[in-house]
Amino acid sequence: MDPTAGSCYWTTERDGEVKLRLGKNSENEPPITVPDLIMSAATKYSHYLAIGSKYKKSWQLLTYIEYYEACRRAAKAFLKVGLERFHGVGIMGFNSTEWVIANIGAIMAGGISVGILCSNSPKACQVIAEASEMDIFVWKGFLDLADDISDEKLDQVIDSQKPNQCCALVYNQGTSEIPKAMMLSHDNITWTTAAAVQSLGFKCPPNGQEVLVSYLPLCFAGAQILDVWVAISVAGTVYFPSPEAGKWNGPPRAPGTGFLTEMLREVQPTTFCGIPHISQPPCFGLAKKLTFDPARKFLGLNHCQQFLNLGLGLPRATVEFFLSLDIPIFELYGLSECSGLHALSSHQAFRLLSSHTKVEKENQEDIGNLCMWGRHIFMGYLNDKESTEEKVDSQGWLHTNNLGFLDMDKFLYVMGNSNDMITLSSGEVINPNPIEERVKTRIPIVRYVMVVGQDAPYLCALLTLKCQINPETGEARSALTSEVVACCRKLRSQSTWLTDVLDNRDPLVTEFISQGIQDVNAEAPSEGTKIIKWVILDNDFSVGGGELGPMSKLNRTIVAKIYQEDIQKFYESSSS
Known part of the structure; x- marks a missing residue:
């Protein structure tokens, strides 16, 4: 199979195939599918702990081989109830074991995973369901349907999938706009995952096992890449909050308050990813009275080795405060249209490996429109040729509408959005x-x-x-x-x-x-x-x-x- 068989860098058809942006460098990751990624982890790290969810004060845990088998059962159940190729499976719920199993099972069954934000309006949910041609909403108790589907039938569906085909839809949810569907291919997910692992230097058994807490909404590309796909790639353990914690209707809560602190203190994450809101809470008043190890222990981060900020940049005062506690925060920048990640700051790198950035229409201060190129660039907007052509040019460059500049060392500075x-x-x-x-x-x-x-x-x-x-x-x-x-x-x-x-x-x-x-x-x-x-x-x-x-x-x-x-x-x- 030639993964570059697509004739164009973009498509608006759910069953379309795109040309992959394969460079000439020898370090290029070979294109693989999402089922390939999780099968590799289950084979290499079968008995390592994969995921844990808390129910009524007790943890329900799955190893990687159990995780893989649960995903296959979900895929069989989807096939049993009539999931058609390239049709959507809507997943609406808070982060949980069921969420990620439904996500992967939908892809294994040849469908398209569609995460839906719990706080979406009924109108937004209707638009998403109709555009995605959803055959199935999940869930409760449908896994028993898997018994009627053979392993051979599921394997045929998995083997028919290609890296340059669509496997997930991500929507610009929670805004005043009509939700717009962004198509992500298998290669978008698996390549971005591999690039993030290399760029951020995650541990992998037997040299250690990453531990993560998943609380940012998984319907957003950046959160899903880190909490689901990177975790699988490095055989990390992901812990999910209890269903009671999922009843929270506001933004993700900060360390030092409520369920999140309790989880951090209990599971001791080695990597913690937040957003600007949770890095500037009132509860840090107590942490400010402490220094170094006591502060990290109070926040439940005393075993954490990587602190990541996903989304908007942090104010200098916040960064300096965390540095005073010996907690350097590495910033991540990306859009859903680039699978959630593009530029980053870490000890290892300042952008995803083998990705590129350029600035167009610069003003007198060298600030211009940011453009991106790489295998993380999305396939296109579903059924929206006009918007896709505006976003991705004939050479495969993504035009972000964000403003910024590159300094002499090629570090990226994002100054805002042109729409602002x-x-x-x-x-x-x-x-x-x-x-x-x-x-x-x-x-x-x-x-x-x-x-x-x-x-x-x-x-x-x-x-x-x-x-x-x-x-x-x-x-x-x-x-x-x-x-x-x-x-x-x-x-x-x-x-x-x-x-x-x-x-x-x-x-x-x-x-x-x-x-x-x-x-x-x-x-x-x-x-x-x-x-x-x-x-x-x-x-x-x-x-x-x-x-x-x-x-x-x-x-x-x-x-x-x-x-x-x-x-x-x-x-x-x-x-x-």
Whole structure:
């Protein structure tokens, strides 16, 4: 079989085949399928512990050979109930043993795995189900159906699969947009996995066994690559939270709070992957009083050797805090369209091996549109030729819509997304991301900032103060965090609630924020990039409120709709 048989680097057909981006280098990984990957692990590491889920305070554990056999049983059950080739299997649920077995079983059976976010609206779920042509939703108790399907029939289906065919759909879920289906091939998953293992230097038996905790939503490509596929590739052990912990409706919770800390302390992970939200919680106030080993033990990370941040970049203050605890955090950058990973920072590398980055349409500061090339680039958008042609050019380069630059050593700096850019009425185009980061650095009591000003004469800012989080719902409370209260006391302010500072009720806090904005403006490269007006909002942003996506990314469109009146007030005097 020639894995490069596809005539084009992209396709929009679920049963299409793409041309693989195979280079001339000898270190190229040979193309394999997902079933090949897990069968290899089950063969080499059959008796090593693979996965564990906690039910009613006791662990249910599977070795790699048991894991593999459970996936085969799931595949047989899918075939029994009529799963057609290249049709979808919808998996909607919190991270669990059942989730990953359904995921792999669907692929083994020749179907397409489709992870669905639990917090999706009914409309979004309907769009995903119809576009994916789902034959099956999982699950409960259907594994017994596997008994009617022979091993030979399943093996025929597995043997018919090719590395350059689609095996998974990933959706841009949790946004205000209509979900768009991104097709990932077997090779997208297996190559990205191999590249991540090499680039990040994971251990593999007999030299040690990686231990991971899976809590970030597996319907996102980056989380799935690390928690499922990398774990299988290096024969690591993955632990899942109990079903009770899965009832949490907010963003993933931070070490030091609730079920996650309990799991970390119990299973002692060797690699921990988080997102910006969980790296900046109020609970680190206690950790700050500790040093090195005591702090790591308090957070349940005393055996952890790799700390990874997936998603948006971390503020410098957060990075420096963790470094003070002898915890260096390595950043990972990627999109669903590149299988979740592209650039990284680690002791071994700063990008996935054999992948490439270029910058197009650079401005005077050498900042331009980022483009990627490699075997991790997705197949295309399902049934959407127009969007696919806009995203992937004839040479196979993925145009990300992200802005950034490469320094002299080819390190990548991501500055934001072109869709975030603000054009003032003067015609000046401004990137709000660095301005927002400066505000959070200068005014540490601020948790979220959104700069506005599209088609307006000047910039303004919506600010939220750091409020306590309800551990049961994930919603922000009106009580200020201990960090903010401590700052207020230094200012000789007695404020403890958000309502104490709204509408300029606390002149000391108002003056503190005003001074911080002035400091930010002093660093502005032009008059147009200065913040002229600002307001403290009456609620902190949250996933449940819609202001944040599932991975805590700011939903600018939704925030603009929710706080439309506040934004209009900024410009009422200037328009009259």
